[in-house]
Amino acid sequence: MKALVLTREKSPLEYIDRPDPVANAAEGEVIVHLRHAALNRRDYYITKGMYPGVEPPVILGSDGAGLTEGGREVIINPSMNWGPDPRAQQRKFAIIGMPSDGTFAEQIIVDKAQLFDKPSHLSSAEAAALPLAGLTAYRALMSKCQVRRGERVLVTGAGGGVAQFATQFARAAGAEVWVTSSSDSKIQQAVSLGANGGANYTKDGWAKSLKADAEAFDVIIDSAGGDGFKDLVSLAAPAARICFYGGTRGKINGLSPQIIFWKQLTIMGSTMGTADEFEQMLRFVREQGIHPQIDRVVPLADGAAAVESMGTSSQFGKIVLEV
């Protein structure tokens, strides 16, 4: 079969032939014939050597939708071996697509526990766009921050996959949503997804303009960290919950303990989610009729360039590969 393979550390993916996988049915393994896969920032980081424990050769890709050999339309939960404690993953937790082979291929072997019915209101490409980012957004926003109807939510980095779902899920949950971005056009696109408004954080006074607009935020979903994180603390309402699932801007500095304890803030880190959360997320997407935002669909053969393009973060929504 054809696949996008990381053949050595810190290198672009290669579109090459790999042996067809052989499933051990007795151990619960199932073959999925993929129709679509989707990119995540994780894939980009792995090709840049910015991820721990990379072991080439490996087929990348955590998101996929396709057909089992029995003809069932499925999407794949990329979160494997979470373990018994919903609060935190166990040591042998793994994400599909490194160290085990992923979805950037014609076929994948997965444990049948990873398979869920494709939501019928989604196209195959939309279904492939959902799993990793949808799960991450759901756990951060719903399980951890427990967003409520009428609350004001700030989502940083509009355009990213998780940010997109956090925006849509928060709106569907009855919250009001604002976003930040370095791009005015991404803010406009977020507004078209249901956001009330946003601020361009490259402009002076962006935090003040958000304050004037929304006063303060009950829930903040962040992926950046860095020196700008303290601005999020200053935008938080009393009893606010701030949850981050990434740290693209690096270490968090300059946090005032006094502001945090006086406002009674809660700051949480979150990554991925449990199988229960995956199922809850699918139900929520189905019930709310949510459609993932797709930036573009490209052929699997062109996937290496698509992964490379994530370095500029110019996409809005998910980049999907057609197998």
Added chain:
Amino acid sequence: MKALVLTREKSPLEYIDRPDPVANAAEGEVIVHLRHAALNRRDYYITKGMYPGVEPPVILGSDGAGLTEGGREVIINPSMNWGPDPRAQQRKFAIIGMPSDGTFAEQIIVDKAQLFDKPSHLSSAEAAALPLAGLTAYRALMSKCQVRRGERVLVTGAGGGVAQFATQFARAAGAEVWVTSSSDSKIQQAVSLGANGGANYTKDGWAKSLKADAEAFDVIIDSAGGDGFKDLVSLAAPAARICFYGGTRGKINGLSPQIIFWKQLTIMGSTMGTADEFEQMLRFVREQGIHPQIDRVVPLADGAAAVESMGTSSQFGKIVLEV
């Protein structure tokens, strides 16, 4: 009556005459004849001009125990006007002893809602030592971190009032407790209060020695913040809860978002507590037979020097004033 008064900003307290207070019973005001009061770091900060909104002249003091004019033995909840949301205090929340007159006096006027029966197993001096620090520790450890039997708890800054109660409450809740301090003798005193052990953070390798001893911590109660806070993050177990109620070391720097989200950590700020939490705290202290640790009892007339002595943090447990 005699009282310890802050007569002007940034100055030591003065032991002077003040008019006897006159209560408006129709508005629920009650006079308490104080027998003991206790010091908090807050009092020290106020005398040093390190607290916002200081308005002299004012009698300081947040903790007190005494008798009502009807002869009821009471302790005073220093947390006033919390408001309807248990998650965070409302804007008009205040702490007894600035801006309103406090407990470093022969008498005080308080709203009767602030009065609770003195736990009968406590002396008057012990009762006076309990309110502010006990409430702060209870909310941080029990309401926010929800410590469970068998969990491993780290309390920083052994010797401080809140740290002392956090240590005792965590032990009483069935947790194992370690402490940090800059003083070996304070660690030994914490062990005598029930701690399993501790580490002197002025010594190289203190975090490693704690790791060797306790592996990792499920709950961490901190009052320091600062650059050392990241060491607490590294000592946290997966799904750990870290709660701080102070920030004596200033701004928090160098936090890795990746470590925090991968471990699924929760970091919370907490201050004071609700009237319900005060009542729960009293019940817990009564049921568990907990006695506050008193560093020393000094006459009210010598209170100014006692407040000044808090600058060296040499005490272990509460400094109590005898009225």
